[in-house]
Amino acid sequence: MRRRFDLLTVLGLLFCLAACASAAVPPPPPPAAGGDEAAALYEKAEAYYRNNFQGKALQHYVIVIERYPNSAPAPACLFKAARLYQEKNSPDKAVYYYEMLVSRFPDNPYAVEAHYEMGVCRQQLRQYESAVTALNYYLSINNTKHADQAHLALADCYEALQRYADALPQYAAGAKNLDRAAQVEILKDVRILIDEHLGGPDLLTLLPRMADGTVVDFTRYRAAQYLVKENRRADAAKLLRQINFAKPQYKFYEKAEQLLQTAEAPAPRTAEAAPPAAREAAKPLAPAPSEIKAAIGVLLPLSGDRAVFGREVLHGLMQGSELFGAGQGAAFRIVIRDTQGDPAVAAKLVNELADDPGVLAIVGPLLSSCAKSAAIEAEKRGITLITLTTRENILDHGFFVFRNFLTASEQVKALIRYATMNQGAFRFAVLYPDNTRGRLYRDLFSQNLDSTRYRLVASVGYNPNETDFRGAVQQLNAHGQIHALFIPDNSRQVALLAPQLVYYGLKDVMLLGINSWNTDELARKAGSYLSRSVFVDGFFAHSTANGEVAPFVQQYQDSFHQPPSFLAAIGYDTAHLVARALGGHGELDREGFRRELLKVHDLSGVTGEMTVGEDREIQRHLYLLRVGGERIEELF
Template sequence: MIVKHVEIKRAIAAVTAAIAFFLIGCRPGILGKRDLGEEKSASAMHLEAVSYLRAGKYEKALTLLEKISARYPGYNNISTVEYQTARVLNLLGQYERSSREALKWMKRYPRHPDKKDMMLLLGEDFESLKNKPQAFYWFLEAKKESLDDPQKEEELNERLVYLINTCGIEDIPLLEVYAAGTHYAPLVRNRKAVVFFEHDDLEKAGAIAMDMVRNSRDPSWISQGRALLQRIEEEMTVRKGVVGCLLPLSGPFQIYGEEVLNGIQLGIFDCSKGSSGLEVVIRDTRDKQDHAVTELENMAHIEKVMVVIGPLSSKTASPVAQEAQELGVPIISLTQKKDVTDYGDMVFRNFLTPSREVKRVLTPSLISMGIRRFAILYPDNAYGRFFMNLFWDRIEDLGGSVTAVESYKIDQTDFADQMKKMTGIYYPKPASLIEEEKEARPWEEEECRIYPDKEEPFVDFDAVIIPDNFQRIAMIAPQLPYHDIRDVLLIGTSLWQSPKLIESAHDYIQGAIFPSGFFAKSADPDVRHFVDIYRKNFGSAPGILAAIGYDTIRLLKKIMAEEDIHTRKDVRDALFGFQSFKGVTGNIAFDSRGELKNEPFLLTVSGRRMVMVHRESEPAVRPYDLNQPVSRKTPGQV
């Protein structure tokens, strides 16, 4: 609806501007008794102003129009000049001045044949000034004057409906006055009920909804009133302390859903943190969109949960988030799906996203250390291409430069060609250049022609970025020094985080940096406690999914313990209100869009260990040193 509204606004603005500048400007006036010389001067200046308008030179046009008004107030087409002045001010973004000029015009020319265009301009001015009641009033007046133009009437209708559906509680009293006696009055009344509902004033919302059901003759308003009453009843009868979990517990992502659930279960029954007081309703998404949405609806209507954790996969994230927003159920999504929180204020995300990973490893401090030139070596798949573009954009934003970019196939094991291309020795020199070099070589270098040195690589980058999993890094890293790519910083993504990478390639990734959402070997007491109880219960170390599940349920446990949490909106407000919740994945807080505020951890490799890089020590990070003797293994051999 918003996109459509913007398109309509542009269309109306274009039509109005055309009418104002070309049709109105060309309408002949009624000459009276005045100095003919002044009339000619004003007319010439006006024509020049119109030419500037057509060329889009609004500042120059405005200067001339204001001169005409000041010098020639008796000009035959002064009403057109004053209209165009108001329109140009609008185009220049000076909405306050434009509205003042337009209101003066309306008082001077109340019966002017083009007053509907000025009314439209006033609507645009007030809408831009965020004054929705006044915008509504003037668009409504313009619509009354447009009964002979069905297309414009429909466009204005859509703008009026948009203003009603997006107004706030402070706008409603005036909208009720302006809409009285029109077919927009029931729409304003319905919006009033919805706004009360959104502000948790369920009693007032219910009273309006009941009135709609009892007194409206329109079946559609009766239906909407009943739907709102049902939502109010559900909101008032939600079961406090009941949390829904919507995870893939069968299908291809079962293993990941179960890991999240393991963390959730530990968070509920963790005795060191006190009794939970929570009831958890667990449902399987089966990684199917329709089924996931149905299960969410069941949890909202039947189980009456207060909040939902999940889903996990990108496939189900968007439809579930959209439905949760429509149902008014807060949901904490555990997905990397782009823009999933854009569905509304009921949708939160507690997960490490690609953009946050990239921002964590590429920081201004890295550039200030002198690491300004980057090579990107990436897998030719969706993940690799996506991260390649993210890294490239971030590098340019920081003022760095990308000096080499190469891709490889996902089943590739020998990366010699890519590394030769990165260092400029893949393509042979042209024969003509070789001949020129021979002729320019002095006779003293004759021996060099008999015993030539091999061509040296040209490494014009300070760091190599490789957005791939740890298995591939274990193959790529040893081949870098083999091809004489040394003393460069290796940068990766969270997929690098694995003990197996240290086991197989620690010699070649010293000093490398990559982000992490959870570091199981942290010295933090809470992390150690979580790792210990996870090992005791499940026989292995926890990963990031278990840690996120553990943190999310503990956050909700803290929220549910508050006495003033009675409705789903209370939960939403509490999630927005948390400034910092200390979890094993870091300090959790959400921004105004429902996205995590906290940064990922930054890890590096030191010896045979992965260690955390603290913010205050980041400038100490240096590229790994491969100048010590290294055995030349066969390319591709790990």
């Protein structure tokens, strides 16, 4: 997990450089203080850098270091030479000069910051133990400039070393002074860390080591959840009372407050403790259709050339509403309307459904072309709209618009997280079709790759109908070593491209792909060339890791005589979301439904475990898949 912090801003604080003409370099005399000559050379170096002649600046810094190693400018020259090597993506050379600085001038102010920069370089070199040593030393010093970044870098290193219990306190220390947007990103990483690596007992042990702030409050909340499950309600209440509820900026504070009320309430009698007759009476019964009051509107293209996609979503919704609605005591009617794939029709239908007071929310539209007009009308009418669209900015339209779908940005973030954290990739490139979709993925990859920690060395486009990729591959080869190559294209083009990557010399590179790679035909055509490939999708019908999938696939095939697609799966899970928001709350109005939907957290689904985020995006962990020799396979 990586955070987007500007680790290079120190250049603006530490470098104040200007340009002059260069001078011939005589053989170095014995080490001396250097006096005026060392100062003059240093001023030349500063001048060169200010005028963007980094090579000349570096040369003159090194002259001072070699000819006048004990001169007054020597510490600054060592530090700035190292920083220039960092800019040149040579962290090994940067470490050489940082180590020289801290050994020769341990008390110099530059030496203090050198320990931090050395830790960052060691991290880039994947020398995590050495990075931990340098960063811990830096943090032992008072009043350093980059303590927050050092804590977060240290958390990254501990995670790379699988020392997860050491990583969590570093997140807490690094996040406490950040702005809200940065803290949201840290909380996402912390949630993944806790979900995947730390249990309730671990959290209880770690809490005393954690700095106060948002991360420790979230950890208290997750530890209290564990205590409640263990029937230690008094301990949970005591822990939750330590949370600062005065300024709740994040969604989990509301949930923590509700958990506190639960923990402080008298323990309810369990169903097992009740008499058999009472247990039988408590079982939910599916109500008769006439008794069902709650209705959910559905807007899908059910005619025209996109009707096949609309029907797939509808089949999933129907199966899900039967299982999670009537079958679990949260029955709702589905009011189906055909958008015909027309934005104007979609907007009109939103208003028609909003005129029916029994309709609490609307699912759809499916097409991006219809999503914006529908969202605008839903916001005007104050009715929840759960969109099924990839349109990137659809959630900007207000408080009533949600999304449950697979987006390009979600895929890019998952791929970057896997390549950096699980595979240690550092140098990336993008090979993309030069069309609207390809350029979108190119831009999202550049925006989401942390440029302070990783390098995007090349972005090369090609004609979407290209069959000869020699020129594009040669452009990539010109940029040197590439650890991971992102190819956001369809499976047909990837099958043509993959053999040419190897033929033209781009070998031993991890290939990253998108959900349109998810066809067994790609494995049969080019599987031998894609053994190091990884891509993501929102659904995998052959998943063995997700126990929800196999029963859903079997029931869907029995009902509709075909295997379910991602669209059917997203329809099914959307019905589950609706049922969870409706269930157990009596009669809700539209605002009540919206509030209950926002509370949905860790809901099991065939597309993954779902949580409704503060931004009204339904969040989930995507399936990581690989191209096998004959078929697509689940990575983990």
